[in-house]
Amino acid sequence: MKKTVFPIDFDFIPNEASLSKAAEKSFARLSFTFTEEHLEGLIKAALSPDASENDRYVSACMLKNALVASQGTFPLCQDTGIANVFGWKKGKFSTENLHEEITAGIKKIYDERKLRFSTTVPDSFYEEHDPKNNLPAQISIFDSEGSLAPLPSFVKDSPKDSLSFVFCAKGGGSSNKTSFIQGTKAFLNKERFSKLMKEELEHFGTSACPPYTIAIVAGGLSPEQNLLTLKLASMGAYDGMTYEANEYGFRDRELEELAMKIASESGYGAQFGGSQFALSAVVVRLPRHGASCPISFGVSCSAHRNLKAVLTKEGLYIEKTVANPAELKGFSEAVKFAEKNTGSGKADSEKQITSSGDIKSILSSLGNAKPGERILLSGKILVARDAAHARWQKLIDSGKALPEYCTKYPICYAGPARTPEGKVIGSFGPTTAGRMDVYAESLMSRGAALVTLAKGNRSKNWTDSCKKYGAFYLGTPGGIAALIASEYIKSQEILDYEDLGMEAVRLVEVENLPCFVITNKDGEDFYENLR
Numbered sequence: 001m002k003k004t005v006f007p008i009d010f011d012f013i014p015n016e017a018s019l020s021k022a023a024e025k026s027f028a029r030l031s032f033t034f035t036e037e038h039l040e041g042l043i044k045a046a047l048s049p050d051a052s053e054n055d056r057y058v059s060a061c062m063l064k065n066a067l068v069a070s071q072g073t074f075p076l077c078q079d080t081g082i083a084n085v086f087g088w089k090k091g092k093f094s095t096e097n098l099h100e101e102i103t104a105g106i107k108k109i110y111d112e113r114k115l116r117f118s119t120t121v122p123d124s125f126y127e128e129h130d131p132k133n134n135l136p137a138q139i140s141i142f143d144s145e146g147s148l149a150p151l152p153s154f155v156k157d158s159p160k161d162s163l164s165f166v167f168c169a170k171g172g173g174s175s176n177k178t179s180f181i182q183g184t185k186a187f188l189n190k191e192r193f194s195k196l197m198k199e200e201l202e203h204f205g206t207s208a209c210p211p212y213t214i215a216i217v218a219g220g221l222s223p224e225q226n227l228l229t230l231k232l233a234s235m236g237a238y239d240g241m242t243y244e245a246n247e248y249g250f251r252d253r254e255l256e257e258l259a260m261k262i263a264s265e266s267g268y269g270a271q272f273g274g275s276q277f278a279l280s281a282v283v284v285r286l287p288r289h290g291a292s293c294p295i296s297f298g299v300s301c302s303a304h305r306n307l308k309a310v311l312t313k314e315g316l317y318i319e320k321t322v323a324n325p326a327e328l329k330g331f332s333e334a335v336k337f338a339e340k341n342t343g344s345g346k347a348d349s350e351k352q353i354t355s356s357g358d359i360k361s362i363l364s365s366l367g368n369a370k371p372g373e374r375i376l377l378s379g380k381i382l383v384a385r386d387a388a389h390a391r392w393q394k395l396i397d398s399g400k401a402l403p404e405y406c407t408k409y410p411i412c413y414a415g416p417a418r419t420p421e422g423k424v425i426g427s428f429g430p431t432t433a434g435r436m437d438v439y440a441e442s443l444m445s446r447g448a449a450l451v452t453l454a455k456g457n458r459s460k461n462w463t464d465s466c467k468k469y470g471a472f473y474l475g476t477p478g479g480i481a482a483l484i485a486s487e488y489i490k491s492q493e494i495l496d497y498e499d500l501g502m503e504a505v506r507l508v509e510v511e512n513l514p515c516f517v518i519t520n521k522d523g524e525d526f527y528e529n530l531r
Contacts (some may be wrong), residue, residue: 002037003240003279004308006157010317014439019098022311023105026167026318027079027083029309031075031115033321034066038304039328042066043280045211045270046334052274053337053486056517059211059270060338062302062516065483066325067335069427073242074482076302078417078427080115081169083137086232088144088151090489091161093311098244099139104153114426116417116502118172130501138227143265149228150249150286153240156242158310165309166237173208173302173478176232180227183293190220194258200297201262205270206527207456208476211279212302214259219286219293219319226286233282235306247287255283267530270302271477272516273372273457302479310368350514355379357408359450362520366451366472371526375515381453382409383416385431388497389439391453396442405495405507405531410451412476415502416485416492425492429481430455433473440465453515457527467523474515475526488513 016022045051046059069076076290083106089095107114110133118129119135142148144155144164179200201214214232220226229249241251259281272274279302288294289325294390300306310317320333325331353365369375383403392402413436417426433454440462443449451473455478466473476484488510496505518526 001236001239003284004154004236004319006310008302009320010038010308011109011320012315012317012471016187017311017313019101019311020105020108022165022309022316023102023167025320026165026307026309027106027109027169028113029318029321030167030169030305031113032069032072033323034304034325035077035319036322036328039063039066039322039325040266040277040379041329042302043330043334044277045276047330048276050264050275051167052269053268054272054373055205055274055276056337059276059330060335061477061483063325063331063335064338065480067293068486069482070323070325073420073423074427075115075417076305076427077115077171077479077484078116078415079118079171079173079431079482080110080417081171081305082402083110083134084170085137085139085165086168086237087141087165088147088155089141089163090144090155093161093163094161100434102139103135105138106137107133107135111272114418115421116415116426118502125325127517132501148225149232150238150241152232154308154310159312161313163311165186165311166232166235166477167307167309168235169305171301171303174299175209176432177204178230178298179203179296181295184221184302185293187293187295193218193255196295197255197263201259203267205457206268206300207434208299209270209271209303209455210277211270212277213304214263214264214278214281215256215300216259216281216283216296218284218295219288220363221287221289223294226296229284229286230296230298231370233284234300238284241272241284245285249284249286252283252285253531256281259283268527272475273526275531293404300467305354313495330526350374350376353377355381357409358514359408359410359447360467361449362410363470363472366517366521369472369517370519371517371520371524371529373517375517376512377453377474377515378409378511378513380409380507382406382411382510383414384411385413385415385445385503387500388504388505389436391497393439393442396446402446402448403496404507406448407446409507410453410474411449412508413452413454417481417502423485425485425489427481428489429478430476432435434458437462444469444471456516458519461521463519463525463528466519466521470521472517472521473519474516476513476515484513486507
């Protein structure tokens with residue numbers, strides 16, 4: 001992980017001292033473009049001699065996705081995330097109306113650039129609604145002399161009177177991978193900690209769109225300090241942290257190398273088997289209370305949307321990103337792995353499947369497909385996720401029939417970004433499959449969910465139900481939402497539950513959408529076979 005150096009790695013916008021503009025410009029930049037280091041990591045993953053064909057294919061698709069998104073219409077990921085803002089005040093920099101101004105900038109950019117509204121706010125303990133503005137944002141501002149977590153190096157290097165930020169658009173998939181253990185001194189030996197790392201890293205699975213940036217933190221004067229440090233570490237805030245042991249916090253090079261080794265050997269690869277499960281790892285050790293040792297694990301996904309900025313009286317410094325990924329060394333060579341006539345993308349290795357409203361016909365076409373086979377799916381698919389599934393379950397619980405559309409089409413778990421003007425749909429990508437596993441029996445027994453599309457590994461409950469009902473689960477690459485929206489989706493219409501916003505039930509027409517067979521009708525599971 002390369003250290004971000006202030007001010008060399010920043011663009012300077014003179015006379016821009018507005019907090020709202022700082023938030024607006026930062027979220028605009030991170031939603032559509034990546035840093036050079038992140039793109040070089042994806043290029044390296046695609047070109048690595050140790051990469052599997054699927055590693056190369058997925059990494060190449062992610063690079064194509066970055067190129068599409070860099071044009072400024074389709075955001076990098078459909079889940080444009082909860083807006084996270086972490087700041088450190090130095091000297092006499094004024095912070096009057098800070099939260100209001102930052103919130104105003106976030107609200108404006110999410111509205112004007114058609115980013116997805118992902119928040120829900122409670123009406124009661126059990127009921128909630130979509131506020132349709134992606135607010136509230138998570139905003140945490142510290143004094144640089146009294147921060148809860150270790151101070152990032154770029155903050156230390158910033159001018160005396162300034163406000164330094166790390167802006168982050170954090171999606172639900174990667175947030176859900178965070179794990180926390182309230183451990184003890186007993187964990188602080190090489191053998192036990194290494195074993196714990198292996199267990200936790202392999203437990204990440206693929207549903208948060210690897211290749212990951214892995215973060216691990218051991219210690220902390222409180223659980224809160226540990227988890228905040230983990231969050232910042234996953235965002236790249238500690239790219240300049242020392243490796244020398246000290247009382248405030250340091251990184252451990254040996255354990256970072258071990259984390260990368262475990263990731264490579266997990267077999268998950270860049271989602272569909274291989275070695276490119278992670279691009280980098282950060283392992284941080286903090287001081288602790290003698291009676292406890294907090295330990296946490298987390299990731300930032302392949303849509304690594306984190307950006308540093310420094311606001312001064314003279315203007316705004318904002319971390320550089322790549323406006324045209326195609327100009328990077330190795331980009332052209334790497335993206336060839338996503339073409340049909342290259343590597344694992346050979347046309348004769350892909351089974352063509354068409355969805356025309358007859359689920360039995362699709363099941364017949366899938367036939368004896370084995371886990372790992374590449375599918376190109378065309379035709380109409382149903383798009384529905386958590387909230388729609390909950391409403392279907394309410395119908396079942398009240399003795400009512402499911403809507404007819406449930407049994408006619410494959411169901412893709414997704415919630416697209418809002419549609420840019422003149423386009424068919426906003427950035428569109430799969431969400432985590434496992435969240436819908438609880439509905440396996442109630443849906444499949446009624447002829448629904450016999451073909452599903454999503455991302456990540458699923459529970460034994462789902463694979464057993466696939467065997468029982470002759471169903472298939474297809475995995476669609478995560479992290480390529482701009483590419484899918486621009487190249488593979490031809491039309492969309494809302495069928496039901498329009499009040500759910502991005503979670504409304506849609507009928508979407510796709511053409512040659514790339515998928516992998518994850519679970520087949522015999523209950524054979526791709527990820528289980530990797531173990």
